[in-house]
Amino acid sequence: MTTAKPAESPRPSLTSEAPxxxxxxxxxxxxxxxxxxxxxxxxLDNAATSQKPHQVIDTLxxxxxxxxSNIHRGVHYLSELATTKYEATxxxxxxxxxxxxxxxxxxxxxxxxxxxxxxxxxxxxRVGEGxxxxxxxxxxxxxxxxxxxxxxxxGARLRVIPINDDGELLLxxxxxxxxxxxxxxxxxxxxxxxxxxxxxxxxxxxxxxQGVPVAIDGAQAAPHLRLDVxxxxxxxxxxxxxxxxxxxxxxxxxxxxxHLEAMPPYQGGGxxxxxxxxxxxxxxxxxxxxxxxxxxxxxxxxLGAAIDYVEGIGLDxxxxxxxxxxxxxxxxxxxxxxxxxxxxxxxxxxxxxxVLDGVxxxxxxxxxxxxxxxxxxxHHCTQPVMERFGIAATARASLAFYNTKEEIDAxxxxxxxxxxxxx
Amino acid sequence: xxxxxxxxxxxxxxxxxxxxNFKEIEDADRVVEGYNPLCGDKIMLYVKFxxxxxxxxxxxxTGCAISRASASLMTQQVKGRNVAQAEKLFDxxxxxxxxxxxxxLDFEDLGDLEVMAGVSNFPSRVKCATLxxxxxxxxxxxxxxxxxxx
Numbered sequence: 001m002t003t004a005k006p007a008e009s010p011r012p013s014l015t016s017e018a019p020x021x022x023x024x025x026x027x028x029x030x031x032x033x034x035x036x037x038x039x040x041x042x043x044l045d046n047a048a049t050s051q052k053p054h055q056v057i058d059t060l061x062x063x064x065x066x067x068x069s070n071i072h073r074g075v076h077y078l079s080e081l082a083t084t085k086y087e088a089t090x091x092x093x094x095x096x097x098x099x100x101x102x103x104x105x106x107x108x109x110x111x112x113x114x115x116x117x118x119x120x121x122x123x124x125x126r127v128g129e130g131x132x133x134x135x136x137x138x139x140x141x142x143x144x145x146x147x148x149x150x151x152x153x154x155g156a157r158l159r160v161i162p163i164n165d166d167g168e169l170l171l172x173x174x175x176x177x178x179x180x181x182x183x184x185x186x187x188x189x190x191x192x193x194x195x196x197x198x199x200x201x202x203x204x205x206x207x208x209x210q211g212v213p214v215a216i217d218g219a220q221a222a223p224h225l226r227l228d229v230x231x232x233x234x235x236x237x238x239x240x241x242x243x244x245x246x247x248x249x250x251x252x253x254x255x256x257x258x259h260l261e262a263m264p265p266y267q268g269g270g271x272x273x274x275x276x277x278x279x280x281x282x283x284x285x286x287x288x289x290x291x292x293x294x295x296x297x298x299x300x301x302x303l304g305a306a307i308d309y310v311e312g313i314g315l316d317x318x319x320x321x322x323x324x325x326x327x328x329x330x331x332x333x334x335x336x337x338x339x340x341x342x343x344x345x346x347x348x349x350x351x352x353x354x355v356l357d358g359v360x361x362x363x364x365x366x367x368x369x370x371x372x373x374x375x376x377x378x379h380h381c382t383q384p385v386m387e388r389f390g391i392a393a394t395a396r397a398s399l400a401f402y403n404t405k406e407e408i409d410a411x412x413x414x415x416x417x418x419x420x421x422x423x
Numbered sequence: 424x425x426x427x428x429x430x431x432x433x434x435x436x437x438x439x440x441x442x443x444n445f446k447e448i449e450d451a452d453r454v455v456e457g458y459n460p461l462c463g464d465k466i467m468l469y470v471k472f473x474x475x476x477x478x479x480x481x482x483x484x485t486g487c488a489i490s491r492a493s494a495s496l497m498t499q500q501v502k503g504r505n506v507a508q509a510e511k512l513f514d515x516x517x518x519x520x521x522x523x524x525x526x527x528l529d530f531e532d533l534g535d536l537e538v539m540a541g542v543s544n545f546p547s548r549v550k551c552a553t554l555x556x557x558x559x560x561x562x563x564x565x566x567x568x569x570x571x572x573x
Contacts, residue, residue: 359488360485360486360487360488361462361487362462362464362487362489362548362551363431363487363488363489366427366430366545366547366548367427367431370426370427377462378461378462378463379462379463383463386463392462392463392464392465392485393462393463393464421427421428421431422431422436422488423436423440
């Protein structure tokens with residue numbers, strides 16, 4: 001279970017809220033109103049990046065039109081305004097993931113930077129020769145390579161939790177991998193190529209029972225699941241703004257204050273210091289110690305608008321709508337001759353990865369593109385997952401709350417068309 | 424749709440389902456692995472020379488219809504040609520699929536390869552069409568045994 005209350009699928013709303021009015025929310029997304037290749041755009045590549053509602057776009061425009069200024073050290077009106085808005089997003093994020101303190105929220109470029117920060121600062125402090133770091137087979141390359149780099153530098157070893165044919169972690173194997181040599185576990189909350197929602201609360205509990213800290217890659221979870229980092233008790237949690245209907249180039253790293261306090265800075269520069277002389281530099285307090293240089297101020301403020309937007313709709317309503325879309329998508333895709341779904345976990349997010357007999361995913365992608373349907377094809381930066389399933393690539397349709405059953409129908413029709421074109 | 428039909432025309436689909444020279448050459452003079460990091464596709468290209476002439480050529484590996492058909496068509500076109508002629512074909516083929524044309528706008532000199540012209544409407548697929556060609560050029564120049572499309 002990933003969250004305390006209604007996070008599991010199907011997720012009925014606990015409130016008396018009406019179901020999601022999908023046509024109404026679609027009107028918030030200008031990009032969805034357009035035609036692509038002469039057809040209405042069917043955007044099913046949300047796991048790569050999500051579209052942005054006008055509430056986010058307008059916030060960015062307003063920022064650059066009326067509020068742009070550098071933050072934290074200015075004494076003038078605009079600098080104070082920008083600082084207030086920047087820090088207000090920290091408070092929004094704290095609420096969004098239910099962190100204990102605002103200083104536990106560090107703004108980074110995205111999930112990749114969040115993971116690299118943990119590896120380079122926390123990891124280098126803790127991992128030594130002969131030690132081990134545990135990840136899983138279904139990690140995105142961004143949760144593999146930083147640990148490989150660390151292990152190589154330190155003479156440590158990377159251990160990998162295997163998965164079953166449905167794309168679920170083998171927790172018994174995980175427990176066997178944990179040992180006194182284990183210094184850190186870093187796993188993905190929701191797999192980007194399989195859709196699997198991992199039981200991270202249990203994974204964290206198991207590691208903590210042996211005193212091992214756990215980092216979570218939440219890139220694909222944040223847009224779909226209600227998060228509660230205190231309930232999860234994770235040591236680090238990181239996600240990207242652009243998959244959460246916010247701007248690119250901005251993300252969040254949550255870390256427990258006790259860890260962040262003890263960690264050395266990741267980058268040096270302005271804003272991360274209290275005082276600098278050539279003899280000695282005193283580092284700034286949390287979270288500024290980890291925010292060297294002028295940050296992506298517009299991105300942070302835009303991320304705040306995105307979270308406000310998502311919370312305005314409500315993650316329970318989003319979850320209920322996406323669960324129904326996923327159920328419908330699985331039903332329709334499974335009925336197609338020669339189509340095989342990759343990633344059939346019992347508990348999964350709205351990601352539909354598939355292969356078609358005799359047709360390479362790239363050809364599927366191009367032919368669907370010809371009908372205005374945007375999907376992703378390739379290895380999705382998860383080459384070990386492809387190897388595990390003995391395939392080079394998949395076609396992947398990933399759904400967001402603004403997608404509809406009609407769009408899944410268009411996808412199914414498009415896949416039939418692929419078979420016609422390819423003969 | 425017409426652009427798609429142009430991309431996936433019958434000759435292309437035929438070379439995809441029945442690739443020519445789809446074989447390993449055991450006594451090849453050059454063996455090159457071509458890799459497209461974008462999609463993970465890999466091909467092995469085998470070239471056997473007689474003097475300056477490509478006496479035999481074969482390929483193996485997995486890939487999309489565009490990369491398979493392109494490799495198959497390429498092997499047919501370069502077999503029996505000398506290195507300079509093959510390199511000239513590479514340049515012309517590259518011009519055609521990227522749409523960056525320096526030479527003649529008419530690609531009749533490319534023979535059957537002309538069926539790949541539709542790729543120029545799909546920039547994301549240019550690398551699929553050129554993977555085998557980059558591998559060939561590497562084999563001809565004998566610089567490295569592993570090439571990527573990057």
